[in-house]
Amino acid sequence: MDASVPQNILDALTDVDMPTLPPERPAADHLDIDGLRIPVHRAGCVVIGSGAAGLRAAVELHRRGGSVAVISQSAWGGTSACSGSDKQTLHTANTSARGDDFLAMARAIRSGGAMDEDTAYVEAVGSPRMMASLQYLGLPLPQDPLGGTLRYKTDHDEAGRATSCGPRTSRLMVQVLAREAISLGIALHNQTTAARLLVEDTDAGARVQGVLTFRTRDRSGDNPYGLALFLAPVVVLAAGGPGELYRDSVYPNGCFGALGLALEAGLRLTNLTESQFGIGTRREGFPWNLSGTYVQVIPHIYSVDSEGQEHHFLADYYRSTQELASNVFRKGYQWPFHATRMLGFGSSLVDLAIWRETAAGRRVFMDFNRNPLPVPGDAPFSLERLDGDVAAYLGTAGAIQGTPIERLRHMNPLAIELYRRYKVDIASEPLEFAVNNQHMNGGIEVDTWGRTNVPGIYAVGEAAGTHGVTRPGGAALNAGQVFGTRVAEHIAASGAATRPASGQPAAVVKTALSEITALIRPGSPHDIEGVRAEIQARMSDCAGMICDPATVARAGAEARALAASIGAKGISISRSAEASRAVQWHQMALASEAVLAALDHFITAGGGSRGARAIRDPEGQALPLARTLPLDAYRFRDERETDKREQIIVQRDKGGLLVASRDIRRFDESTRAFFERDWPASLTGRIFDLDRDGGPDDTRP
Template identity: 70%
Template structure:
């Protein structure tokens, strides 16, 4: 039996129309800086980024009476609003059958290691509140007839804490939060690219003063770059992850994130060794993750060589048709590449096989009109000849139709409708895809309130490096909502969001001078050259397959590039290119930082973990294909002790400094007591180091 969902319902969950921006407020004054006349906006808090996490922080700040504004490079154009998968997951508390178990959820969130236990518990406790408030704002999460939220199993989630309202879940989150921000009258400066964090003081007294940004509408003879100055007492970085860092990426184009901004400002970063890689369509067309029912529908996967000949390449890796099909199915809830799943003919052998095909110049496709072809010498494909997890799932879902496209249409018609919106009809033609970079688990180091190492500066969403090595699928959406709320609570409770009162002139002069030093029309370094250099280096040496010599060589090249940029600047022939030139300067810094962290990790004996395999001739593990060992991919296994620590990094005096520290603990046996603990809440001591 097929589900017959009316077209109007599919349209509403696929074509999510975003709200119109309200008229903008003008600048409060103009300041003469470096010989230019720069408009000035003053607010208690400025949020950089208009995705789900940034809007959550802004909404919660305004609800607490704070003066807050949002700046966005492209409103509703970032990762939250424009990316996802067929079931874009919101990971929340509540196990499949036993009710809320926040400690168990916290353990699942931090299970991969290199994550603070108190942060994991904060995310677990805050998840129910985050989901309930989104539902209150109108997020259409599915329910059963008794009001229970429908849930399913996802990556690194063994009990089913995932829920979804379709492939546009995060876009719908942005929509309801944007509507609330507009209702609350929060000003949003669109087409505004933050290019420099301004600070004052030194040592422990160093603090954020605001940002310099570029707005094309402000370009004039008196302000040739279109600079704008935003002064604030509190700054929230919520501009997402470094999507432009990799050539092979599923991020929307133009996502630069906040890592480079933070590096330039000397802010601590953490866990830059940890990213996620998995199958998705190429960013040259419509970038989208191929998890969930795309693979659970069991399409035929094949490659084409340069002559157009078709190759059933997965048959070279799996010993039987049943084993092949069952592991394609498992990519639905084991979507990210994981080194250990290359072993024992597991699901990440699919990723490795695809990686090898594309590295050899072949193009890889899914065909939803063909079932998986048999492995030579093995039985033909059959739905009754799958491993138990795959067979029972499809039977329970009622997905027993003859062809993959029919099974997909039954389980998730939105998955088909989504690609059709972008002129790709997967019901009629094969879908090209590859293994791509999808998410940075590391980022800016924060405490349990979202505070960074720079006083007055916070980081939330993918900008914040809270995730450790692995995370349950969708936990990033949850973390952004929880920490957006937490940062707002801390800023409001500590009175940081009072309107800024001036005193930024000296920092602004320094910032403008630094921008001018980078933008040099005579420089031989143009944007295409820097982009190609950074993205190729990262994709080829810092992807899911790494090796020590390759990372060390790439790091040397990244350092040389940054030294050249420092000495010669970046060619920016037109004012319109200025913002992009400064962002690529930041991407070059972020690239060096990631490679420096990886080089340190490998040099310390770091093994394969999360979404990276560290290839080494003396590695203890080797994946096997149908014909035998794949010795070229022998890898180091994970070092268990390294799960208990994190790699921290900051840029000082032009050099990157790396340290490690143990994960912060959490006492699961500690119990609160109302009369004893209430005063800490009433007096604000919960916001102090140590929690009161």
């Protein structure tokens, strides 16, 4: 791409307008309970979340005859619609040149370990269908003159399976799916916050009955909190990840996810130890990931201390200007922090250096108008002196201009346009950034059809714990679309969502109401702001990309104490409109406790450094090196091979959290389908395994 692309095309890919929501359907009836008059909405399936994964599930289920309602805290306001990077990646099977090998793609998706192997194959084999259907709906994926999809390499991807519509790829996905949902007449309810999953215990076991929510428009004298019921025999959790869990976060504001909601309902969570951390601009301004061309153009990175003095701090870590510049470039496709890449003067040494500068109270900037300064005693920066892989990439891209901003304007002018939309001109001023939490790779445990351990509840997108330790960049967008479709297929095959729910499950509603009433306490020592500050500080300071056993154990005890105290004393609010936030911050306290419990379990059992986190240990086998600085304090444990074959499961129990490990599900690559033998299972629906009504194998922790 170069600057000759007309401005109107750049505008269309940057300013992605979302469709206007249709008028909401009125409540079907009301429930009078405990002095409250609560509106009741009825559907066959309620999808919680209006992002790409949730909308995919809703559209596909509606097409298969399902009665669907989508509820959203903030329509078009989640990570799918509001997050991205330089050219946000969609990772799918490579359909150009010789095509792809799905077994090889599945191996690449699960290569970091701790991922169910059958899930990886599901994502691989489902990806062409996912991509083709998005293109059918109007997603403008780039093509070559003969129809092949343009591709490039992304993080944890050596085959070049990545493609992109530009920085707003996921927003464009939401746009085309939202238009389709509206055209199909799917009920969409905005400003609707899930408060409790209504799970009823019966003689046959637990079963979901719907969702109790907060709705702004339903607040009234006889319903001061704006409570509303969405009754349905099927619920799909698609509320994204726990963005509010960390202070240092690149998530949009207000992203709470569904982990706490799931824990309260008895759902099992998995892989909560696995997240992604990487460089990006902070959420206080315009939160955005600085991967891809932002760093591949090799800007000058520096810090500023409290006195305004600049520091060329990367020169303290790398041995030569060439090594420094080449590893800044590699952050483009090695964007997430990875412990092993701190070794051998690799690219994650950049992350460690930035993290240390920020921890020391310095502000860190990228300057696109300056090339990197030289390492003292070495030659100045030159495009003629770069590592082979870096030189080859920039040469092929034609990015041989004299300054980073000129190279960026040549390779990806959309990256410049995007920040301009938010009043930041990176062509004229430096860009402040930091290492932030970006994605939860763990989540709710599901099987290959997206079923959880509670019948009738499914999970898709970032809410689902389908990823392992690492994943190729953009694989999460693929997974959400693949599993959104599979969930819809499974629900349709079950026949559970063909008509709206009937009846009034008063007992389970009464229990949920009493829990909310007990939580909201005017005289509580806890308030929303205090709880938020405590959780976010603890997670960023104690459970970020650099951890140590003692700190994690202490943080886990503190998180457990906070969750227990909130459970006993509640949270105070100053007005009824804050009730939904009080509930969400209690759920975040539970999620924080669960993440730290899983991390402490992993570390205490001898778990090592992998993916998102380096586990510091003075007896550790791995030691990062720097040109001038001693890094003995960052000696860390190696990963154990055995841990790659396990997942850590967390479930809430009356006595607290239960934590245990289970083996990953294996996939026999030698197994081959045979048409005449296997067709009857597809025709009769045996492939959906409807007789086993419970999702993942019941290996309770």
